Amino acid sequence: xxxxxxxxxxxxxxxxxxxxxxxxxxxxxxxxxxxxxxxxxxxxxxxxxxxxxxxxxxxxxxxxxxxxxxxxxxxxxxxxxxxxxxxxxxxxxxxxxxxxxxxxxxxxxxxxxxxxxxxxxxxxxxxxxxxxxxxxxxxxxxxxxxxxxxxxxxxxxxxxxxxxxxxxxxxxxxxxxxxxxxxxxxxxxxxxxxxxxxxxxxxxxxxxxxxxxxxxxx
Ligand SMILES: O=C[C@H](O)COP(=O)(O)O
Numbered sequence: 001x002x003x004x005x006x007x008x009x010x011x012x013x014x015x016x017x018x019x020x021x022x023x024x025x026x027x028x029x030x031x032x033x034x035x036x037x038x039x040x041x042x043x044x045x046x047x048x049x050x051x052x053x054x055x056x057x058x059x060x061x062x063x064x065x066x067x068x069x070x071x072x073x074x075x076x077x078x079x080x081x082x083x084x085x086x087x088x089x090x091x092x093x094x095x096x097x098x099x100x101x102x103x104x105x106x107x108x109x110x111x112x113x114x115x116x117x118x119x120x121x122x123x124x125x126x127x128x129x130x131x132x133x134x135x136x137x138x139x140x141x142x143x144x145x146x147x148x149x150x151x152x153x154x155x156x157x158x159x160x161x162x163x164x165x166x167x168x169x170x171x172x173x174x175x176x177x178x179x180x181x182x183x184x185x186x187x188x189x190x191x192x193x194x195x196x197x198x199x200x201x202x203x204x205x206x207x208x209x210x211x212x213x214x215x216x217x218x
Contacts, residue, residue, distance in 0.1 A: 001184060001218050002031045002133075002173065002194030004114065005211070006058060006086065007040075010202035014040040015047045017201060020208035022051030028215040031194075035086060038072055045081025057085035059092050060111065062101025074105040084112030086196075088126065090139045100129050114173065114196070120155060123172065124162035133171035134163055135196040141176035143199050148176040149186035160191035179210070181217040188218075 005021065007014055014036040025032045035056035036044045045055045061071035077085060087102045088094045094102060099115060106113045113131035117123035123134035136159035141148050149156060156174045163172050171193040178184065179200025187195050197214075204210035 001188055001192075001215075002033070002171070003184065003211075003214055004033045004035065004056060004086075004135075004173065004194060004196045005201045006035045006056075006089070006196060006198045007037065007202045008058070008091070008198050009037060010198070012202045012207070014044050017207045018044040018047035018053070018055075020211055021053040022048050023208065024211040024215060025051055025053035028218060030215040030218045032211070032215070033084065038077070038080075041077065041080040041082055048081075054083045055081045056114075057082040057111070058089065060085040060087055060102050060106050060113075062094075062098050062105050064105075074109040074111055078109040078111055082111060084114065084132070086135075087113055087115045087131070089116045090118060090137055090142060096125070099126065103129050103131050116175075116196070120158035120162040123159050124166050127163045127166040127170040130167070131170060133173055133194065134159070135173040135175050135194075137175040137196065139176075144177050145179055145199070146177040147179070147183040147186065148174050149178065149183055149190055149192075151177065153186075153190050156187060156190040156192055179214075181213050181215065184214055185217050 033054040033056045057077040115126040115131040173194035175196030178197040
């Protein structure tokens with residue numbers, strides 16, 4: 001399972017979370033990644049150096065180097081250490097043509113891509129654009145602590161089936177409200193190959209304990 005921790009803009013210490021992720025990754029078969037704000041990416045990369053945990057970006061724009069003010073350039077993200085990036089997160093939506101271009105930009109620099117969508121139909125459409133993975137997240141459950149795997153298991157199973165029909169090589173993750181190891185196991189049993197989560201770690205009093213709990217049953 002892939003446990004992808006998006007720190008969003010939560011007021012947590014991204015380096016402390018990364019150090020915890022590095023420690024936890026040493027004792028699990030699960031793949032762990034941390035996606036900080038772009039300005040914190042290099043510090044997180046440094047904190048993860050030599051560990052099995054990986055730095056991810058939260059967003060990439062479909063722009064080339066040059067006259068693109070205020071954008072997240074794939075080359076800069078890769079130079080800062082990112083090995084992959086989210087795209088089209090519910091809190092950072094893109095038009096379809098921009099998602100297509102963002103996946104191309106990530107491919108240009110070797111960044112792995114996880115394209116988000118609200119519904120099975122949306123992630124199936126995203127799968128047609130050739131990302132490495134898609135993540136289905138019902139927005140109404142994001143940040144609630146109510147896991148999608150329990151509140152709306154059909155959305156996960158339907159996303160897995162819909163994406164397999166488009167491109168079986170695209171992995172399917174699920175997110176929203178995932179915060180415990182039981183939630184991750186439930187997601188795996190529904191067919192997901194990873195989870196995308198944020199508040200369960202970023203808002204935890206002890207991020208290390210939260211990460212440990214997430215991967216302990218895997
Ligand atoms: O990127 C993460 C998702 O939006 C889920 O957020 P959450 O774990 O706080 O519900």
